[in-house]
Amino acid sequence: MSTLARAMAESVPDARGRYGSYGGRYVPETLVAPLEELEHVWIEASADSGFQSELAVLLRDFAGRPTPLQFASRLSLHLGGPRIYLKREDLLHTGAHKINNCLGQGLLALRMGKRRVIAETGAGQHGVATAAVAARLGLACTVYMGTEDMERQRLNVFRMRLLGAEVIGVDAGSRTLKDAINEAMRDWVTNVRTSHYLLGSALGAHPYPQIVRDFQKVIGEEARQQILQKESRLPDHLFACVGGGSNAIGLFHAFLQDSSVKMVGVEAGGRGKTLGEHAARLAAARGFTGACPGVLQGAYTYVLQTADGQIASTHSVSAGLDYPAVGPEHAWLAEVGRAEYTAVADEEAIEAAKTLARIEGIIPALESAHAVAELIRRAPRMSPEEIVILNLSGRGDKDMETLARYA
Amino acid sequence: MPESPVPQPSPAAPPAGRIAQRFRELAASRELGLVVYVTAGDPSLDATRDIVEAAAKAGADVIELGVPFSDPLADGPAIQRASERALRAGTTLAGVIGLAARLRERTQVPLILFSYFNPILQMGLDKFAADAATAGVDGALATDLNPDEAEDYRTALRARGLDTIFLAAPTSTDARLERIAKSSSGFVYLVSRMGVTGAREALPEELPALAAHVRRFTPLPLAVGFGISQPAHMARIGAIADAAVVGSAVVQEIERAPTAAEAAANVARLVQALKGAARKSARRI
Numbered sequence: 001m002s003t004l005a006r007a008m009a010e011s012v013p014d015a016r017g018r019y020g021s022y023g024g025r026y027v028p029e030t031l032v033a034p035l036e037e038l039e040h041v042w043i044e045a046s047a048d049s050g051f052q053s054e055l056a057v058l059l060r061d062f063a064g065r066p067t068p069l070q071f072a073s074r075l076s077l078h079l080g081g082p083r084i085y086l087k088r089e090d091l092l093h094t095g096a097h098k099i100n101n102c103l104g105q106g107l108l109a110l111r112m113g114k115r116r117v118i119a120e121t122g123a124g125q126h127g128v129a130t131a132a133v134a135a136r137l138g139l140a141c142t143v144y145m146g147t148e149d150m151e152r153q154r155l156n157v158f159r160m161r162l163l164g165a166e167v168i169g170v171d172a173g174s175r176t177l178k179d180a181i182n183e184a185m186r187d188w189v190t191n192v193r194t195s196h197y198l199l200g201s202a203l204g205a206h207p208y209p210q211i212v213r214d215f216q217k218v219i220g221e222e223a224r225q226q227i228l229q230k231e232s233r234l235p236d237h238l239f240a241c242v243g244g245g246s247n248a249i250g251l252f253h254a255f256l257q258d259s260s261v262k263m264v265g266v267e268a269g270g271r272g273k274t275l276g277e278h279a280a281r282l283a284a285a286r287g288f289t290g291a292c293p294g295v296l297q298g299a300y301t302y303v304l305q306t307a308d309g310q311i312a313s314t315h316s317v318s319a320g321l322d323y324p325a326v327g328p329e330h331a332w333l334a335e336v337g338r339a340e341y342t343a344v345a346d347e348e349a350i351e352a353a354k355t356l357a358r359i360e361g362i363i364p365a366l367e368s369a370h371a372v373a374e375l376i377r378r379a380p381r382m383s384p385e386e387i388v389i390l391n392l393s394g395r396g397d398k399d400m401e402t403l404a405r406y407a
Numbered sequence: 408m409p410e411s412p413v414p415q416p417s418p419a420a421p422p423a424g425r426i427a428q429r430f431r432e433l434a435a436s437r438e439l440g441l442v443v444y445v446t447a448g449d450p451s452l453d454a455t456r457d458i459v460e461a462a463a464k465a466g467a468d469v470i471e472l473g474v475p476f477s478d479p480l481a482d483g484p485a486i487q488r489a490s491e492r493a494l495r496a497g498t499t500l501a502g503v504i505g506l507a508a509r510l511r512e513r514t515q516v517p518l519i520l521f522s523y524f525n526p527i528l529q530m531g532l533d534k535f536a537a538d539a540a541t542a543g544v545d546g547a548l549a550t551d552l553n554p555d556e557a558e559d560y561r562t563a564l565r566a567r568g569l570d571t572i573f574l575a576a577p578t579s580t581d582a583r584l585e586r587i588a589k590s591s592s593g594f595v596y597l598v599s600r601m602g603v604t605g606a607r608e609a610l611p612e613e614l615p616a617l618a619a620h621v622r623r624f625t626p627l628p629l630a631v632g633f634g635i636s637q638p639a640h641m642a643r644i645g646a647i648a649d650a651a652v653v654g655s656a657v658v659q660e661i662e663r664a665p666t667a668a669e670a671a672a673n674v675a676r677l678v679q680a681l682k683g684a685a686r687k688s689a690r691r692i
Binding site: 179310 | 501
């Protein structure tokens with residue numbers, strides 16, 4: 001596996017934005033040239049020390065990096081299994097890992113001379129992070145959000161507006177993240193000469209999955225250094241939730257070449273295993289049905305869909321995981337067996353959030369609680385010598401109403 | 408409603424290149440062509456059959472049969488709503504191909520399947536091409552498939568004699584226009600403006616220059632679409648291109664009509680008005 005892992009880390013995506021057969025650039029012609037421009041600007045910026053240091057300062061002083069890698073001693077004891085470390089992305093400004101990518105893409109927008117950013121949001125975390133970064137960098141900001149998500153994440157709608165963003169409700173389709181992305185793309189295709197689409201996950205057309213991953217890989221790079229300092233060795237397991245998959249790929253990426261490190265991505269199992277009841281794209285082995293490779297919103301990847309190729313509706317208690325496609329790099333990691341993907345149900349995630357709150361004094365975002373739930377499931381079968389890093393990608397303040405309903 | 412039966416082989420083998428043939432005729436009579444888009448299955452496949460037949464009789468030169476998709480990200484509100492109605496009526500890509508076969512029994516108007524890529528991909532490229540060709544379809548356009556990702560698709564369609572129509576856009580670089588020209592057959596579809604589909608009052612100021620520029624890259628006929636809705640637009644399109652594509656304005660006629668019969672009559676009236684103006688529009692020389 002290590003040869004494969006090394007090959008993967010070095011060669012994906014290829015020049016056409018392919019992770020194995022996944023990824024690519026399936027967009028209407030109008031958007032191809034803007035994506036080529038973005039790719040070009042990104043390659044330049046990656047090699048520009050001025051850009052990198054400007055980003056590093058913002059990540060440190062505005063966002064609060066590095067985030068701690070906290071030994072969760074009481075949870076470790078409680079579960080009676082491995083030594084558990086939490087990567088505390090929830091402590092970042094605006095409450096989730098999303099700000100890492102927003103700062104990077106915000107600077108790219110400035111570099112392209114675009115004074116307006118467009119974003120979609122599901123749980124509202126990416127919208128809030130985009131709104132904050134836009135305010136900080138002096139950019140105009142429009143956020144699209146499904147009306148169902150606006151209902152369940154009202155607090156974040158208020159936050160975005162307070163930060164000066166225009167929040168536009170999307171009433172089409174399932175009124176969730178997927179529909180917000182459609183509307184954001186319609187805005188972008190209309191205003192592409194003046195606006196940057198600040199896509200929030202490792203999704204969509206090339207180069208977005210790569211750009212978002214590269215802005216999020218700081219999570220894993222820090223965690224790798226931190227665990228080597230604390231334990232003098234690499235972890236045995238990584239856990240992260242997977243909606244589009246940006247926090248997971250952010251954690252995984254720095255460990256891809258370390259073949260001893262096992263990776264688990266946790267999707268939303270929702271309230272059942274039949275199509276429409278869940279948002280598990282890569283967990284077919286667990287009995288979740290309805291996902292197969294297809295094209296949605298720019299990329300070829302695993303998509304929950306009908307036999308006729310219509311995109312299915314999804315369900316999850318967590319708006320941030322409630323999406324029918326998965327980032328193409330995860331589809332590739334699943335196919336080659338480098339990472340394992342599973343799913344947990346709504347109730348298990350809620351219970352896990354409560355457990356973490358009571359035992360560690362941390363209320364996780366319901367998205368991150370899915371990863372916690374899978375860890376709770378597996379920990380009793382692990383040995384005390386094993387080391388786990390779990391990406392606590394966001395905090396749960398936004399989920400109080402949902403949590404209260406399940407109390 | 409249930410799906411239409413599987414496509415029947417067309418009674419007579421279609422003459423090769425109905426689209427090219429139609430554009431040759433238009434050029435000979437120095438007329439601007441009219442391409443009419445309808446979302447198939449809105450409000451039902453039977454209604455679409457009557458609407459298309461009426462549009463063809465009223466002077467439509469090419470028909471685009473829109474395949475409804477759950478996530479039409481290149482479309483404005485009118486076609487989004489039409490897609491939702493068609494999907495609610497149970498329309499599938501297979502059903503639309505079946506509709507094409509039934510239309511072929513009644514009309515020889517060139518038929519293009521206008522779809523997002525995913526339904527085609529799920530059907531399978533070879534099966535899509537084979538079934539469409541058997542049904543008497545002449546070509547296809549996949550909105551979110553640009554030539555960079557279209558190699559297998561083009562191979563499959565070419566093998567069945569189907570035209571592959573690609574979009575050219577105001578943002579397309581010269582290198583891209585070259586690729587688009589090389590990948591296209593039948594005609595090139597020029598997107599008139601930045602944005603999504605939808606009827607607009609005015610045409611973009613820069614459209615003539617854009618059309619002239621695109622023209623340098625291809626000998627194929629040029630059809631201009633996005634935002635074209637009125638007879639008054641025809642004269643300006645006639646000066647710069649070979650055909651105008653009208654979609655949302657047609658779809659809105661269908662949406663407004665209280666019955667399927669009235670929808671067909673209203674679409675016919677709109678097509679007559681548009682084609683009447685198109686006939687008067689001196690084709691570019």
